[in-house]
Amino acid sequence: MWAVFAFFSAFFAALTSIFAKIGIDGVNSNLATAIRTFVVLIVAWGIVCFTGVSRQIPDITRKSWIFLILSGLTTGASWLFYYRALQAGSASKVVPIDKFSLVFTVIMAYFILGEALTWKVILGVIFITIGTLLMVL
Template sequence: MWFVFAVLSAVFAAATSILAKIGIEGVNSNLATAIRTVVVVLMAWGIVFITNTQGGVTEISKRSWIFLTLSGLATGASWLCYFKALQMGEASKVVTVDKFSIVLTLIMAAVFLHEQFTVKTIIGSILITVGTFVMIL
């Protein structure tokens, strides 16, 4: 089931890039990010209330709060940079560089989460890296 959600995530991410590129025209990138963020917050909390899971807030550990907050800050920084890049560059190139985050995630997962590199992940990382440079040149 995780794969279905991952594919849907990819589809929605692709739609996000195209819709954002069209919508950001003539709009300050920081303002556009703020508008997008409000929509995401409303949608996320709406789903929390629809699924009646809001009671779990009190059960979240201090450690989880810290790391979820840091993740939120990283997401915000990513979105601000992404929208600025999208405003300035071609969507196809911006998205290509943005998806290089896959390789960075693999490296960080190995360093911080002690996930193992396999021959497949090394080959895949090399191909993504080469592909990123081929796409943007």
């Protein structure tokens, strides 16, 4: 089931890039990011409240709070840089570089999380790197 969710994540991320590129025309990239973030905030909290999951907030550990806050800060930084890049460049060049985060994730998952680094994964990272360079150069 996780693969279905991941597929939909990729599909909606693609739509996000297209909608953002159209919507950012003539709008400051930081303001555009703030608008996007506000919409995400409303939708996410709406889902949490509607489903009753908000009752679990007191159960969140200190460690989880710290890492969720760090994740939020890095998401914000990513979105700010992404919108600025998207405003200045073409979507077909910005998005492959943005998705290069996959390579960074594999490397960090190996060193920080201790996840396996198989030959298939290494080969995939090499192909993604080559593909990204071919698309943007």
